[in-house]
Amino acid sequence: MQVEAIYDHGRLEFIRPIQFKHERLNIIVEVPDEEILNTSKRYNLPQEIFDLAAKMTEQMDNVRNAPLPPDDQLPPVTAKTLERIEAFSLRADR
Amino acid sequence: MDLLFDINVAVDICTKRQPFYDDSNLAVAKCVYEGGRIWLYVGSVQTLEYVTRAELKLIYKKAGEQVSARQLEKNARDVLKKLASDKHWLASLAGEGSVFDSVDPEDEQLIRALSRFTPGSIKLLTRDEHLCELYPDLTITPQKYLEMPSQLKAIDFIDLKTQQDLIRPALEENIHRVLARGQYIMGPEIKQLEERLAEYVGVKHCITVSDGTKALLIAMMALGIKAGDEVITTPFTFIATGEMIALIGAIPVFVDIDPRTYNIDPRKIEAAITPKTKAIMPVSLYGQCADFDAINAIAEKHGLPVIEDAAQSFGATYKGKKSCALSTIGSTSFFPSKPLGCYGDGGALFTDDDNLAKLMREIRLHGQDRRYHHPRIGLNGRMDTLQAAIVLAKMDIFEEEVNSRVVIGARYTDLLKSVFGVASPYIEPQNTSVYAQYTVIIENRETVQKQLNESGIPTAVHYPIPLHLQPAFAFLNKAVGSFPIAEEKSRQVMSLPMSPTLTMCDQQRIVSALTEIVTYREA
Numbered sequence: 237m238q239v240e241a242i243y244d245h246g247r248l249e250f251i252r253p254i255q256f257k258h259e260r261l262n263i264i265v266e267v268p269d270e271e272i273l274n275t276s277k278r279y280n281l282p283q284e285i286f287d288l289a290a291k292m293t294e295q296m297d298n299v300r301n302a303p304l305p306p307d308d309q310l311p312p313v314t315a316k317t318l319e320r321i322e323a324f325s326l327r328a329d330r
Numbered sequence: 331m332d333l334l335f336d337i338n339v340a341v342d343i344c345t346k347r348q349p350f351y352d353d354s355n356l357a358v359a360k361c362v363y364e365g366g367r368i369w370l371y372v373g374s375v376q377t378l379e380y381v382t383r384a385e386l387k388l389i390y391k392k393a394g395e396q397v398s399a400r401q402l403e404k405n406a407r408d409v410l411k412k413l414a415s416d417k418h419w420l421a422s423l424a425g426e427g428s429v430f431d432s433v434d435p436e437d438e439q440l441i442r443a444l445s446r447f448t449p450g451s452i453k454l455l456t457r458d459e460h461l462c463e464l465y466p467d468l469t470i471t472p473q474k475y476l477e478m479p480s481q482l483k484a485i486d487f488i489d490l491k492t493q494q495d496l497i498r499p500a501l502e503e504n505i506h507r508v509l510a511r512g513q514y515i516m517g518p519e520i521k522q523l524e525e526r527l528a529e530y531v532g533v534k535h536c537i538t539v540s541d542g543t544k545a546l547l548i549a550m551m552a553l554g555i556k557a558g559d560e561v562i563t564t565p566f567t568f569i570a571t572g573e574m575i576a577l578i579g580a581i582p583v584f585v586d587i588d589p590r591t592y593n594i595d596p597r598k599i600e601a602a603i604t605p606k607t608k609a610i611m612p613v614s615l616y617g618q619c620a621d622f623d624a625i626n627a628i629a630e631k632h633g634l635p636v637i638e639d640a641a642q643s644f645g646a647t648y649k650g651k652k653s654c655a656l657s658t659i660g661s662t663s664f665f666p667s668k669p670l671g672c673y674g675d676g677g678a679l680f681t682d683d684d685n686l687a688k689l690m691r692e693i694r695l696h697g698q699d700r701r702y703h704h705p706r707i708g709l710n711g712r713m714d715t716l717q718a719a720i721v722l723a724k725m726d727i728f729e730e731e732v733n734s735r736v737v738i739g740a741r742y743t744d745l746l747k748s749v750f751g752v753a754s755p756y757i758e759p760q761n762t763s764v765y766a767q768y769t770v771i772i773e774n775r776e777t778v779q780k781q782l783n784e785s786g787i788p789t790a791v792h793y794p795i796p797l798h799l800q801p802a803f804a805f806l807n808k809a810v811g812s813f814p815i816a817e818e819k820s821r822q823v824m825s826l827p828m829s830p831t832l833t834m835c836d837q838q839r840i841v842s843a844l845t846e847i848v849t850y851r852e853a
Contacts, residue, residue: 272352279476279477281360282480284363285480288359292359296346296413310400312400313399317403320380321380321383
């Protein structure tokens with residue numbers, strides 16, 4: 237379910253009170269991009285580090301966004317692999 | 331400081347997961363900039379793959395893009411391959427297996443793996459706040475890591491870490507093979523290494539030994555050198571050369587060095603030969619061979635054998651021939667900092683002489699020719715199987731490293747040519763040096779060393795006191811002034827950081843610092 241919350245100095249406060257089963261759990265929060273401070277403004281680091289980070293981003297983007305081959309040209313995913321993927325599907329590791 | 335990736339940070343980077351990506355990626359860049367290494371735990375691979383896949387699936391779904399299970403699989407594996415391409419794999423060890431009593435076995439494995447490192451030298455980079463609360467000294471969040479003041483990468487005098495990173499899989503495999511077989515003394519790796527080294531050097535026989543110092547001792551024992559004999563050598567070397575001559579009861583007869591190469595001066599050898607002289611032992615200092623044609627000609631004229639102390643020159647060439655193949659016996663060391671080093675002590679002897687090879691093999695094994703039969707006095711001088719396994723792994727990249735050493739040495743010389751007051755090493759045209767040390771001549775050495783050290787640049791002196799002035803050789807009664815060139819060089823030499831993996835950027839940093847110091851001093 238989607239709920240509205242207010243972020244206030246490191247804490248999230250739900251507008252509508254909700255009672256949870258557990259004391260601790262992972263939730264996904266939608267943060268407006270414009271609210272995120274540019275990392276270069278937050279940390280006092282040499283420019284070379286920001287340049288290196290930008291270069292690494294570009295390299296990883298190239299791999300991540302590379303066109304994918306057509307499905308029928310790829311090796312099959314076995315039933316065993318699919319089963320494992322299913323088993324892990326609940327884990328988000330956020 | 332090194333970092334070990336927790337799954338969450340690795341997935342942030344692979345999938346550009348917001349809002350975490352920027353900090354996680356910047357933390358990686360900071361670590362690389364500071365010369366740290368980033369480790370991926372081998373035991374995390376499956377989880378890493380499945381979580382990355384799941385996260386990518388979410389992204390595609392959110393973007394309304396249709397991808398098949400196979401395409402998703404390929405995409406996940408491609409980004410993981412990219413992620414791992416410049417990271418280091420941290421092997422799972424047996425002690426990290428039994429974690430079933432732990433609340434979180436996966437985290438427990440990562441925490442246990444950290445205990446292998448020097449405390450404070452590595453942290454688990456994680457966004458898991460619970461884990462950070464439990465292990466505040468072993469973990470760090472990307473934010474906290476980025477808030478730490480940035481430190482420029484430290485320069486090692488000899489960088490063995492980068493080399494280890496390059497050959498880690500081979501090293502681990504070789505070590506595990508020895509452990510699994512359990513033949514720790516004279517295991518099959520010894521024979522493999524001896525064959526490989528003999529082929530590399532281009533001689534008939536290689537006999538591995540426990541260390542470079544014992545190699546010299548065994549060589550002299552095989553040549554029958556005994557108490558009262560004289561062995562001609564250089565006073566400008568590490569103590570082991572003269573020490574072994576004295577230990578056998580013979581007398582080291584020093585001959586001054588060539589002022590340009592710092593190796594024994596062949597023009598002065600003949601005058602030192604007496605009826606008691608039984609061998610000449612030149613040292614191929616700093617990685618450059620001595621003048622063997624001249625030395626061998628004198629030796630032949632007087633019927634003397636020549637032992638090359640090639641502890642620093644393994645891989646170098648003289649007139650196209652490899653060091654250790656230039657004389658009656660070649661002797662080298664695999665001390666960790668040597669051009670070809672192991673992870674402890676080790677050494678090797680080389681010869682084309684069948685009889686000498688047989689004698690040296692027997693001497694290193696308590697003078698034994700067959701089990702429990704000892705026709706001569708020998709010693710315990712065998713190389714450990716584990717050390718041989720390590721050198722075998724290093725042999726795979728050795729030729730490449732030798733080439734890099736030549737390039738890096740030439741680059742130093744080029745960078746230093748216009749620096750007033752710093753003299754680069756002179757390499758004879760017929761030689762190639764492996765630059766075991768890149769040693770310059772400089773005035774006010776101690777002051778320069780201190781200032782370089784303050785700039786984070788380590789240096790060393792090879793060697794500050796020539797052998798004839800060492801208290802241990804006082805019995806030779808060689809006063810100050812006996813070997814003026816060796817004495818002068820011992821006051822002026824200073825070695826700069828040198829490794830086959832030294833980067834151009836680090837070399838420029840070293841030379842810039844040195845230039846600034848000497849220029850300011852001159853001004």
